[in-house]
Amino acid sequence: MQPVAPRLATRTFDVEQVRSEFPVLSRRIHDLPLVYLDNAATTQKPLTVLERIDAYYRSENANVHRGVHTLSQEATEAYESVRPTMQAFLGAGSAQEIVFTKGTTDAINVVAGSMSRGYFRKGDEILLTGMEHHSNIVPWQLAAEATGAVVKVVPVDDRGQLDVEAYQALLGPKTRMVAIVHVSNTLGTINPIRQMIADAHSMGIPVLVDGAQAVAHGPVNVQDLDCDFYCMSAHKVFGPTGTGVLYGKAEWLNQLPPYQGGGDMISAVSFERTTYNEIPHKFEAGTPNIAGVIGMGAAIDYLSEFDIADVQRHEHQLVAHATGELEALGGIRLIGTADQKTAVVSFLLDGLHPYDVASVIDRFGVAVRSGHHCTQPLMDQYRIPGTLRASFALYNTLDEVDRLVDAVRRARKFLS
Ligand SMILES: Cc1ncc(COP(=O)(O)O)c(C=O)c1O
Structure with missing residues (x-):
């Protein structure tokens, strides 16, 4: 069989346009717009799929x-x-x-x-x-x-x-x-x-x-x-x-x-x-x-319609913003601060169990993962029960990151 040439991008990356192509993103959870930040677990599906x-x-x-x-x-x-x-x-x-x-x-x-x-x-x-x-x-x-x-x-x-x-x-x-x-x-x-x-x-x-x-x-x-x-x-x-x-x-x-x-x-x-x-x-x-x-x-x-470099730039902004804003809250331990990172921010709040925080965050419409993420040996190494994990995809926005940070702030207040 013959080699196949890689595809060339056919459209400019526009996050609002992208969002409109994923029906589930218009859902409301607990009467608030869904903020879906569990993309490492599974991503949402566009209309074309x-x-x-x-x-x-x-x-x-x-x-x-x-x-x-x-x-x-x-x-x-x-x-x-x-x-x-x-x-x-x-x-x-x-x-x-x-x-x-x-x-x-x-x-x-x-x-x-x-x-x-x-x-x-x-x-x-x-x-x-x-x-x-x-x-x-x-x-x-x-x-x-x-x-x-x-x-x-x-x-x-x-x-x-x-x-x-x-x-x-x-x-x-x-x-x-x-x-x-x-x-x-x-x-x-x-x-x-x-x-x-x-x-x-x-x-x-x-x-x-x-x-x-x-x-x-x-x-x-x-x-x-x-x-x-x-x-x-x-x-x-x-x-x-x-x-x-x-x-x-x-x-x-x-x-x-x-x-x-x-x-x-x-x-x-x-x-x-x-x-x-x-x-x-x-x-x-x-x-x-x-x-x-x-x-x-x-x-x-x-x-393949997108230039993957545009997607990477966008996701990099989301990760940098989330990391900076979460650190600014104080009392946060980031897990995973490698020089070369992609669209995942794992963290813990001092003194709080990730499950409890994730449950409260959900009340604010924000979906993040909590637990060991099927990497128990890694959790053992860090001596932690699990983490909260916000993971991003091309359809996430800086506003959604702000909603996450706000939900984390409120969760901590509620749980402390
Ligand atoms: C790094 C990594 N490997 C393997 C898997 C397993 O993927 P699947 O459950 O789709 O087979 C996952 C799923 O979360 C993963 O994140």
């Missing part, structure tokens, strides 16, 4: 890859057309390297599960970092349990940055796999993955990148990064839940055994011997989330 999914079910619904009838062929075409879309979005060399999955968690499980079947041996080391989401910890622990491999961890410093020297020292002849998060969902830290991938490759070690929090906030080019695997979820980038992508270099996808068996992933089946389909289908057993994949394509089409 909602309409595309609706149109699919209204007039195109059929199973893919299986029918000669027109509807099935149309559904297959719509579904398969998303592969080059995702190829261009991630900068992959070939659409064959785009495996549709249920999301990031599923994508990591595909690789870890597949590698458990013959790749890892007793004593092999799997290198993770201290800021991984549980999705990029537990699948490797399962793989280690099944094979006798061991999990090693790169330390994180107090500001939420990886200790890159420790990482380099941990890479060794026993290291068989590196799995690292591109952007931390709890800290917002952008990790220096390009260098880390080059370090691992200099010793012949493959690298998987968890890109769940990266793709909505900056350009990703897997060929430029030279990662072996890159995982993402559509719902973090304005698409539907239950859909995502595993990018894998063709040489890896060809080499690894299937993770699940079933329809579509086979070439021929008999009770004596089954042969497998070509990549990427070898990793896509069963009827996929067809509407979800089509919706993911619409979401990427939507995001």
